[in-house]
Amino acid sequence: MAGWLRPLAGTLLLLEVAAAVSFLHHRYEEMVRALFRVQSECPYVTRIYSIGRSVEGRHLYVLEFSDYPGIHEPLEPEFKYVGNMHGNEVLGRELLLQLSEFLCEEYRRGSERVTRLLHDTRIHIMPSMNPDGYEVAANQGPDGIGYLTGRNNANGVDLNRNFPDLNTFMYYSGEISGPNHHIPLPDNWKSQVEPETLAVIQWIGSYNFVLSANLHGGAVVANYPYDKSQDQRFRSHRRTANTPTPDDKLFQKLAKTYSYAHGWMHRGWNCGDYFVDGITNGASWYSLSKGMQDFNYLYTNCFEITLELSCNKFPPKEDLERQWMANREALVAFIEEIHQGIKGMVTDENNNGIAGAVISVQGISHDVTSGEMGDYFRLLLPGTYTVTASAEGYQPQTVTATVGPAAPSLVSQTQDSSSSQDFPFPALPALFPGGLTSQPTCPHLPPPLLYHEGICLPCSSPTPQLFV
Numbered sequence: 001m002a003g004w005l006r007p008l009a010g011t012l013l014l015l016e017v018a019a020a021v022s023f024l025h026h027r028y029e030e031m032v033r034a035l036f037r038v039q040s041e042c043p044y045v046t047r048i049y050s051i052g053r054s055v056e057g058r059h060l061y062v063l064e065f066s067d068y069p070g071i072h073e074p075l076e077p078e079f080k081y082v083g084n085m086h087g088n089e090v091l092g093r094e095l096l097l098q099l100s101e102f103l104c105e106e107y108r109r110g111s112e113r114v115t116r117l118l119h120d121t122r123i124h125i126m127p128s129m130n131p132d133g134y135e136v137a138a139n140q141g142p143d144g145i146g147y148l149t150g151r152n153n154a155n156g157v158d159l160n161r162n163f164p165d166l167n168t169f170m171y172y173s174g175e176i177s178g179p180n181h182h183i184p185l186p187d188n189w190k191s192q193v194e195p196e197t198l199a200v201i202q203w204i205g206s207y208n209f210v211l212s213a214n215l216h217g218g219a220v221v222a223n224y225p226y227d228k229s230q231d232q233r234f235r236s237h238r239r240t241a242n243t244p245t246p247d248d249k250l251f252q253k254l255a256k257t258y259s260y261a262h263g264w265m266h267r268g269w270n271c272g273d274y275f276v277d278g279i280t281n282g283a284s285w286y287s288l289s290k291g292m293q294d295f296n297y298l299y300t301n302c303f304e305i306t307l308e309l310s311c312n313k314f315p316p317k318e319d320l321e322r323q324w325m326a327n328r329e330a331l332v333a334f335i336e337e338i339h340q341g342i343k344g345m346v347t348d349e350n351n352n353g354i355a356g357a358v359i360s361v362q363g364i365s366h367d368v369t370s371g372e373m374g375d376y377f378r379l380l381l382p383g384t385y386t387v388t389a390s391a392e393g394y395q396p397q398t399v400t401a402t403v404g405p406a407a408p409s410l411v412s413q414t415q416d417s418s419s420s421q422d423f424p425f426p427a428l429p430a431l432f433p434g435g436l437t438s439q440p441t442c443p444h445l446p447p448p449l450l451y452h453e454g455i456c457l458p459c460s461s462p463t464p465q466l467f468v
Helices: 009-012 028-041 091-108 112-120 132-142 168-174 195-206 232-236 248-261 294-298 316-338
Strands: 046-053 059-065 078-083 122-126 208-216 221-222 277-281 301-309 341-348 360-361 366-368 374-381 383-390 397-403 423-425 449-451 454-456
Touching: 009 294, 028 059, 028 091, 028 132, 046 195, 059 091, 059 195, 078 091, 078 316, 078 383, 091 112, 091 122, 091 208, 091 316, 112 316, 168 294, 195 208, 195 294, 208 316, 208 374, 221 248, 248 277, 248 301, 294 301, 301 316, 316 374, 341 383, 341 397, 360 374, 366 374, 374 449
Parallel strands: 078 122, 078 208, 208 301, 221 277, 341 423
Antiparallel strands: 046 059, 059 122, 221 301, 341 374, 360 366, 360 383, 383 397, 449 454
């Protein structure tokens, strides 16, 4: 148990500060005012933007924290929190408002921990993904008897059952060596999702998110992928079955980071349920199709878990301060997990970043890709790994990287026992400015061949080589 507890020094900053956001339930207008108040208090490290609108036209606001708001800095990972996906599960909404104020106040007072976090991480906080549902739940209030009132959006759709089902595609295609990451969306996907879901899909496709959590209520447990059981494809009566991802041990560690930093989640017994260490594989608990956390893992580079934070979906305002104190350290500690693993740049010999390069780790059948600037991030547990970078038009290159318990440090153009590694690619030779394409059509040379303007070449000739 002690291995999952944060160092005492890391929690000292949390002992003195009381958040300025009032401990009450914020309706939509009050939530918006609270976000803009934080932005006005910390204008140089925050930005507010909307990713779209709900069915009833309410903005889906995001508050960003960064030392350069609005700008992606190479090698600085992107993190997100999403709250209130189910409109009647409101604690996450209030916790994210408190967290926003807390980060601002701690930065203003010079906290070393929070300053480092904001300088090294770009943090995106969405307090409410379902503002329409929240208003319905809030009209009933904490004492209402409708357990599901306000859960869905204004069209009556459960947003956590509304994402494209990539699990089924992956479960079947995996048997024939299909893709294990960035699975393409079906052609008609936009017609099958709600406005809130569409906005989130476009959002996570626009930012190279690395780590995320989705805040819910109704239980107290950290839930990790997969949510959908593979057994469902056989139309079995068995609805629950542990269905791990290729990153199962990593996801367990991420979930334990939150549960053991939480006031009581790690104890296991909560809300009449028992979960060892306060964590669970989603499908092992109950199988869920078209959920957001599985979609993040299968469609993007983002590793997302779902945090169930309270037995009462709509706790009374008198309980909000106690809940904030129980979650405060956990919310910060989970963000810090984004710096565990390897990161680096994929570039050509002219130091131009190569977007979309595939980063593969031997023994883990789930890849990630480099972002628009050529930077990549791969969350990993401590250990030594064989890592391969590949990009279209270039030969793959493999290096060895060692991940330690500390945050990764950048090592440029050299193979090292560090937890970070760059992959520079030499550019295509100037002799062939148009590039080389695969065309094994020359009868006098064995395949594979490279073909350029009618000239047949063995693959070993001018093929760009990846060097480290």
